[in-house]
Amino acid sequence: xxxxxxxxxxxxxxxxxxxxxxxxxxxxxxxxxxxxxxxxxxxxxxxxxxxxxxxxxxxxxxxxxxxxxxxxxxxxxxxxxxxxxxxxxxxxxxxxxxxxxxxxxxxxxxx
Amino acid sequence: xxxxxxxxxxxxxxxxxxxxxxxxxxxxxxxxxxxxxxxxxxxxxxxxxxxxxxxxxxxxxxxxxxxxxxxxxxxxxxxxxxxxxxxxxxxxxxxxxxxxxxxxxxxxxxxxx
Numbered sequence: 001x002x003x004x005x006x007x008x009x010x011x012x013x014x015x016x017x018x019x020x021x022x023x024x025x026x027x028x029x030x031x032x033x034x035x036x037x038x039x040x041x042x043x044x045x046x047x048x049x050x051x052x053x054x055x056x057x058x059x060x061x062x063x064x065x066x067x068x069x070x071x072x073x074x075x076x077x078x079x080x081x082x083x084x085x086x087x088x089x090x091x092x093x094x095x096x097x098x099x100x101x102x103x104x105x106x107x108x109x110x111x
Numbered sequence: 112x113x114x115x116x117x118x119x120x121x122x123x124x125x126x127x128x129x130x131x132x133x134x135x136x137x138x139x140x141x142x143x144x145x146x147x148x149x150x151x152x153x154x155x156x157x158x159x160x161x162x163x164x165x166x167x168x169x170x171x172x173x174x175x176x177x178x179x180x181x182x183x184x185x186x187x188x189x190x191x192x193x194x195x196x197x198x199x200x201x202x203x204x205x206x207x208x209x210x211x212x213x214x215x216x217x218x219x220x221x222x223x224x
Contacts, residue, residue, distance in 0.1 A: 009151075032210050043114075044154070044202065044215040086153055090210050096167035097209045099144060101153040 004089050006102035013077050014110050021072040021105050023061075023087030032090040033070040035061055036101070039083045047072075047085070057081070077109045113137060117203050117216035124193045124223050132188045132219045136205030144213065145178055145188050146202040154202055160186060161209070193223045 005024045013019055025031060035047040048056045050063040050070060061072045070087060087102040116135040124130050136143050141162055146154035147170075156170040162183035171178070175194075180186040190197055200220050204213040 006153075034212075043217050044204075046212045046214075049212070094169055096159070096169065098156055098159065098167065099204075099209070099213060100156055101146075103153040 004087050004100055004102035006085075006087055006105050008105050009103065010106050010108070012108045012110060015079055016076050019072075019074045019077045019081065019107065019109075021085050021087075021107065023070045023072065023102060025068050025070065025087075025089050027068070027089060027091055027093075029091055033061075033063055034088040034090070034099075035059070035070075035072050036086045036088055037083050038086070044086070079109045079111060082107060082109045115203055115205055115214050115216035117201075117219050119219060120217060122219060122221050124221065126194060126223055127192050128223075129189065129191045130193055130221065132190075132201050132203075132221070134186045134188070134203030134205075134216060136184065136186070136203070137214055138184075140205035140207055140214075141183075142206045142209050142211075142213075143180060143186050144204045144206075145186070146204070147172075148200045148202055148218070150199075157188070157201075159209075190221075193221075195223050197221060198223045 003026050033050040036044050037047040038044045059074045063070050084104050084106050086104045090099045118133045143160040145157040148154045158178045159167040160180040175191045177189045200218040202218045203216045206213045
């Protein structure tokens with residue numbers, strides 16, 4: 001079955017430390033992969049997508065088809081990075097195009 | 112505003128009551144999605160519209176759930192005979208096409224008592 005797995009529900013790091021939020025996917029084909037973020041009291045919003053291969057707010061994510069992973073990384077965490085992060089996949093699932101989300105990882109950056 | 116708008120923001124319903132949740136997508140967006148987000152969980156796909164056509168409703172949990180987008184713009188998610196397990200945040204998102212960035216509304220928090 002096609003799915004998105006984020007193994008860590010909670011992740012806590014100190015300011016200035018490197019951050020890696022893990023995302024693994026299961027999909028038979030070439031998916032579109034995204035990271036969405038939800039800051040406190042704000043709506044869910046796109047952080048980055050693999051196809052654009054860009055760095056947003058210092059975050060990058062590389063699609064590794066061999067490991068079926070799309071981990072989100074930032075070399076030096078900042079307090080304003082504290083938020084919920086969701087990995088998402090867009091593709092043909094059960095015969096129809098869908099955008100499906102992982103369970104999310106709550107990232108807390110400690111001062 | 113130019114973003115996705117959902118109303119009401121909060122809804123308390125007595126068990127057995129029918130509710131209707133509204134979504135105003137961004138003008139010109141072809142794709143519209145509804146998601147259900149339970150506490151501590153990620154958004155779970157409910158249904159997808161391309162213009163007025165409901166192309167996928169495989170995520171609707173029961174036949175008590177019904178969604179429509181009759182003119183390809185505003186969408187309504189209706190839940191009949193609400194149950195306690197329907198309590199969740201219902202998110203609406205729209206995008207230019209299925210593979211472009213999805214813009215989310217603030218959600219409607221439904222509490223069934």
